[in-house]
Amino acid sequence: MIGLASEPHHAWLEKHGVLPVTYGPGTAVRIREASGGRVDAFIDTIGEGYVALAVELGVRPARIDTIRDWKAATEIGAHTYGEGAAASAVVLGELARLAARGRLEVPIARTHPPEAVQEAFRALERRHTHGKIVLRP
Ligand SMILES: NC(=O)c1ccc[n+]([C@@H]2O[C@H](COP(=O)([O-])OP(=O)(O)OC[C@H]3O[C@@H](n4cnc5c(N)ncnc54)[C@H](OP(=O)(O)O)[C@@H]3O)[C@@H](O)[C@H]2O)c1
Known part of the structure; x- marks a missing residue:
């Protein structure tokens, strides 16, 4: 691949x-x-x-x-x-199984407080994020 x-x-x-x-x-x-x-x-x-x-x-x-x-x-x-x-119970179940077995990796690139939502979106728009950007309430 x-x-x-x-x-x-x-x-x-x-x-x-x-x-x-x-x-x-x-x-x-x-x-x-x-x-x-x-x-x-x-x-x-x-x-x-x-x-x-x-x-x-x-x-x-x-x-x-x-x-x-x-x-x-x-x-x-x-x-x-x-x-x-992919929005089905079958797919979600398979993803949960993979996560439980440690076969599904979801890197968290960065976390932001909600008041920094603009900064989070600016980072997203640059399109070089390795993983998810999380807003933490
Ligand atoms: N239709 C759907 O169901 C659906 C669902 C979710 C997301 N989307 C869309 O899917 C896209 C991907 O989303 P994402 O969350 O993964 O974020 P993203 O910010 O679009 O993707 C980031 C990744 O894209 C790579 N990248 C940037 N420019 C590239 C290029 N010209 N050629 C190849 N790779 C490039 C970057 O690699 P480097 O950092 O190594 O440069 C980075 O790892 C977004 O456009 C989003 O709108 C569609």
């Missing part, structure tokens, strides 16, 4: 069994090198042209999922399975 991230997050990905690749100019070339030229599926959590990139890499629309780019997904017939698709 390959994961796109900036270099400060590569070690974390490696520790979790993911081959890290830096995003930015040349992403397609780096993914091809890392995958040996064969990419079977693509999950896009960012938007910004990743659905088109997946198509460029030869991934079939049925094997592409985006939680951001509904327009591109509609155009090519890719999936848009996001939290709506």
Whole structure:
């Protein structure tokens, strides 16, 4: 499995069994090198042209999922399975089982008091948060 991230997050990905690749100019070339030229599926959590990139890499629309780019997904017939698709007792039960077994890790990037909610949103908007931002009442 390959994961796109900036270099400060590569070690974390490696520790979790993911081959890290830096995003930015040349992403397609780096993914091809890392995958040996064969990419079977693509999950896009960012938007910004990743659905088109997946198509460029030869991934079939049925094997592409985006939680951001509904327009591109509609155009090519890719999936848009996001939290709506996972909001069921079955999925929540599975997540609880994984958490209980220590198999589901949810890093807390930072916590803020409610009066610092603007600061929390500014951090979120920068889009380099490693984990969740928690407002602590
Ligand atoms: N449809 C749904 O059901 C659903 C549900 C929840 C969230 N969302 C959406 O999903 C997105 C992800 O949410 P999130 O909570 O994970 O927060 P986020 O702040 O959008 O994601 C942060 C991560 O994105 C990485 N990143 C930033 N720019 C990137 C790029 N150009 N290419 C690849 N990776 C990049 C950062 O990595 P580095 O720090 O290493 O740069 C960071 O780890 C948000 O846009 C949110 O609106 C959709």
